[in-house]
């Protein structure tokens with residue numbers, strides 16, 4: 001029996017709140033806080049109607065440590081689940097550290113003034129969390145999150161040695177818009193306009209951003225035969241879990257992250273980039289400063305609003321190559337999630353669902369003592385088994401293909 005404070009009432013926050021409400025034996029009280037409180041009221045009404053539970057709501061500006069501290073002191077949660085935006089990670093972590101409350105998030109910190117994302121800032125808070133005997137769990141969505149846990153599970157149960165990891169992320173859904181992003185537009189666009197990077201044979205290899213067009217070069221783009229959704233073109237990107245997997249899965253020769261994009265999505269992005277709409281440095285407009293990317297984000301559909309008409313499925317998984325008992329071994333661990341089923345269950349699309357369910361399960365792991373270390377931790381550092389069991393139980397069942405059944409990759 002524990003109290004949870006969820007910060008962020010967007011697409012993911014809505015799923016986290018609904019899923020926590022479905023597990024009253026762990027989350028006995030729930031408070032949902034957001035910058036715009038109206039969004040919290042709408043989610044609270046949906047939870048009341050669908051699940052018959054009442055949750056508390058609050059207004060907070062999570063960019064301000066003092067406001068988050070005040071809210072934590074007032075509500076006294078056992079854990080804070082941060083599903084606001086990456087720019088708020090450090091302030092919410094600082095508030096959790098100050099008040100001695102567990103912290104969990106789904107995306108790494110991004111500085112506002114440059115398109116860069118990695119764990120260095122949050123890992124830098126490790127000594128503080130250790131000193132306070134507190135724990136922060138980083139990256140507990142799907143990717144990062146479940147993908148890291150699939151790697152930990154494979155290391156524990158399937159391989160003696162893992163040599164190569166390819167994380168493959170496919171959204172084969174259709175939301176009906178010519179261009180929309182499945183999660184916060186600013187975060188999503190910053191992710192794909194920056195140069196890519198992967199680890200190969202002991203060194204980092206830099207590659208151009210996919211919007212540059214050179215992404216079509218064979219080694220940065222290939223077709224992968226995803227189970228259930230079929231063959232899709234996917235592109236090599238930098239993603240933060242490469243960094244933590246490199247730290248926590250030993251003996252790796254290669255780690256890459258791939259994501260599928262439709263041609264129309266990439267064409268739109270290229271145009272936005274070419275006309276300067278993806279810039280994150282302020283420009284002067286009619287006597288005031290605006291940030292073009294923020295302006296573009298304001299024009300795009302709210303990711304949560306895509307849910308109603310979304311059809312199709314996602315397939316996200318981890319392909320591994322290595323050795324077992326002296327023999328070469330391949331494995332592919334994956335989940336398939338259906339947009340329409342997610343909407344029916346909690347009123348959300350599958351990208352929000354596949355992120356929100358793991359965040360709820362991670363918080364459950366912490367509150368029930370299944371995961372208990374001090375310091376700032378990534379999810380693959382914990383026991384994967386109870387988490388993997390809960391994925392099957394709470395809506396994200398997984399499948400393992402072995403050896404000859406594993407889809408090919410170059």
Ligand code: NDP
Pocket residue numbers: 007008009010011012013033034035036037039060061062063083084085086088106107139140141142143144145182183184185187302303304351352354355
């Ligand atoms: P949304 O844009 O739908 O929601 C973000 C929410 O954060 C909004 O409700 C917004 O409120 C709120 N917010 C923004 N600034 C503040 C602030 N200063 N104080 C309080 N609340 C604030 O995004 P998503 O729900 O799609 O994504 C949420 C998080 O999940 C992001 O960090 C994203 O990167 C991450 N994510 C992780 C994935 C994974 O697999 N690991 C996959 C997808 C997303 P308001 O509208 O009032 O500004």
